[in-house]
Amino acid sequence: MPSIGEIMESMEYGPSTEDAGAVRDWLAARGSFGHFIAGRFTKPGETFATRDPSTGVELAQISQGTERDVAKAVRAARRAARGWGAMAGHDRARFLYAIARTIQKRERFLSVLETLDNGKPIRESRDIDVPLVVRHFYHHAGWAEIAASEFPGHAPLGVCGQIIPWNFPLLMLAWKVAPALAAGNTVVLKPAEFTPLTALAFAEICAHVGLPAGVVNIVTGDGETGAALVAAPVDKIAFTGSTEVGRGIARALAGTGRKLTLELGGKSPFVVMADADLDAAVEGVVDSIWFNQGQVCCAGSRILVAESVAERFETLLRRRMEKLRVGPPLDKSTDIGAIVDPVQKDRILSILAEATGAGAELVGGAARQGCFIEPGYLKNIAPANPGIRQEIFGPIATLSTFRTPDEAVDLANNTVYGLAASVWSESATVATDLAGRVKAGVVWVNCANVFDASAPFGGVRDSGYGREGGREGMLDYLAAPAVDILRDPPPAAISPAPQGQAGDGEGIDRTVKLYIGGAQKRPDGGASYLAQDELIPIGSRKDIRNAVEAAQAGLGKWQGLGGHGRAQVLYFLAENLALRRSEFAGYASGDEVEAAIRRCFFYAGFADKFDGASIAAKPGHLTHVQHEPHGVMGVVAPNAAPLAALMALLIPAIAMGNAVVAVPSQDQPMAALTLAQVLACSDVPAGVVNIVTGPREDLGRALAGHDGVNAIWQVGQGETRLAIERAAAETLIPVWSPEPRDWTGPAAQGRGFLRAAVRTKTIWLPFGALPAGTGSAAY
């Protein structure tokens, strides 16, 4: 050991190791873990080891959950669901509060356990993970208390299967379990096989606070255990993990009617404008990709910096990087701990090898003995380089430049993902504009990786769908008020060589065409089928493609109108529907036309009122949860009520600023084609509504198989629903399948439709003119 005098010369930090004695005693006393089912631990079955990745030393033996274990856990959860769901919110709140308090009292133990199992620095588990876990349970104790009045008519879903990753084991558990329980669901949770220990410690806490048996069940195991849970009779699957596994789950759940939320991968942009505080932005990188060894799905991993400040930024970034300490996770001076497992380390290194092989230059990022990789970044990296396309999930950023704000946005959005983004500019004008333009579920302005239980978190595109946190997160664990389901008659078979009478020979022959981009278009296939005594175009994949392109082209103008502008168009549409009532004769009943007019009025009224919220997430932060239209929506209408049903779906979608490609009633398409004429004379801009007639299942599948479609509503049941949802599992397009109902009645409109027509973007903007202690409101 150096003398004090020598340290006074070197001014090194020296070791500062957190005491892990209590955790090691706890592990030694248990040795090997079973599952936590129906309030007690089962006998360990076939087991595998979980290890401390920083040393490779085994920590405990963990049971590999079998199909039978999962079935047992789901049965226990099902048995508990009725009592838990019927319990007064106040009583559920007491349990959640007790969990929050107990975690708080055991914060040191849980931090150390997390660090041992995962390899993350103790500073992070102690200062970030565990405090956020506590915050989640407190926040959701509140939701449990007030849910009945805040979500009237809503009901718990029942049993939720939850599958979580290894990067924030206890925090992801909290994100899943807290809202599920607050909403009155019971859960079966499968922690990641690399990091099951804090979930098992959490199980003990559930038992300690007397949580009713079966409300929380924890089954450990690998991907096979997860697959068994996905296949089990649960009411919802909530998954956080890789995009590939997420796709598989969506495929498995297609057509089952079970709810699904997916929080998947990311390659989030980190945009540094020329007027940014560069030191702040560099520190943002530290909090992004050099946080948790870069194993962060929302990490700002693609740094995009304005050319005019790129050189200085890189100088500062590199200097800061060199100050980061890679070392033992339990050392309190460690910035970068161990990668979770050798498998992951190899994966990271192989992507880096691919990236450098393709011409990128790696600065830093050296592999060290054991599960350690030094922080680094890839520079001189082309937009097609695998290092900038793929999620590395290690402490390696990419660094590239842009010239102008529009180029920054283009590059930021040039990714299959859409989880988060970080934008750095001291201009509120510029920063808020960029925040609006980036495709992401969460945007941090002048900050990075800020989280709160009240702030919805989740992605778009290949980053998945659904939100966790706040009101949005609660709604994803609740069933909307039930409606009376009316069976929708399945459509008749379509033939391009129709039999039968097509007209009475009187008058001039009527030409019905597809309605695409504001114009009547002949179908690409040049074929028609007979319906309602007319020859109706048989639309195809190519017509869908053209319609999606037309919709994309129409979006800018439509969204630029704003809520008030769109409302005026919808009122005008209502006016013209009333004037042209007679044209619908024979195609839609008077009730249907009346309902169509009412939908226009209803959603015109809502167009400037279905607002997001500014939430009280953290002091000193303006946290804005914004409703954004999906973009291009596919709407596959029911077969019945050909005008009213179409309008019930179409109007809320466009009122919120979406452009729609609609597949109308297959058997009765004439109402929709007549509507097209009314749309054309009602100032609805070209491309906002497109109508493609034909076989709805094929067209629905074509919509679901088009990456340019951002959301789908479809009312088909059975095979149709299965086909569309299965196709959408590949593209990860969110599909909403509302139950068929009385489309002229009050159940055919409301906030539920609006909610499905938008997704939230959470924008964080820290404020504060003055530093602490000088009177700023921020502190």
Added chain:
Amino acid sequence: MPQERNPGTALRLDWFEGLRINTPASERRAASLPARRSLKKEWQAAWLLNAVRCIDLTTLSGDDTEDRVARLCAKARAPIEAGQLAALGVEGLTTGAVCVYPTMVAAAKRALVGSGVPVASVATGFPAGLMPLDLRLAEIRFALEQGADEIDIVITRAHVLRGNWPALYDELCAMREACGTALMKAILATGELKTLENVAKASHVAMQAGADFIKTSTGKEPVNATLPVSLTMLRTIRDYHDQTGFAVGFKPAGGLRTAKDALNWQILMREELGRDWLRPDLFRIGASSLLGDIERQISHHVTGRYAASHRLAAG
């Protein structure tokens, strides 16, 4: 290793005009920094002793007397009890300097004869600095005549608040000239400049005018040294060093009271500027009560007990 003294530059507005500081981000960095580094046992003791050798042990009160100053100087000569110092294997530890009013300089010099501890004097109408410039410069010369080795000057805050950089630069150049070979520490009174951008710009001007140290506070403002303000100043020192190659020192004053504060500020220095800025030629801490808390921690390290204040020699 002694650094070459900062000669200053011409007034270069372009070095700081485009400067942007995001206050919440600075706060965040300042808040997380002490949590990112931990010092235990021998390392903690060593870092605390290093803090002691960087302290400008200060008395700046209306009721200062020569005897009071002499007592303070005795403490500066032997800030840590000799037996404890010996137990730690360290010899000859003194504070970085003693800091007093100009009229107390002579008494301090007498009390410190042979110790090697320099005497710093505040000057230029400390603490408000609102005296005619010729009187402020005359006060510097008076302090030097009395034997001061270092001069802690205050700036005219109005020049910063009005964005009058040439006026600030000119007065600082005049002060630097008056200081001659004595070190000049420029007190920015950051608690009255309020915004971090004001602090950063004033720092740049002070360094361009040839300040040897930039110092946060007089100790008389409502808010004295804070970590975010210090972070801001350190980054300007870094930028100035990048531009000119000259290393300017930093002196937080008035906000450091506990041993933990002393560690936090040293961690800040090390992380933002590097090891060189932990030596007394580039780092001073303006403090009066801080030493007592460090003594208690050192005593605990040596004896394993917490000492009551009556067991430690008064300052």
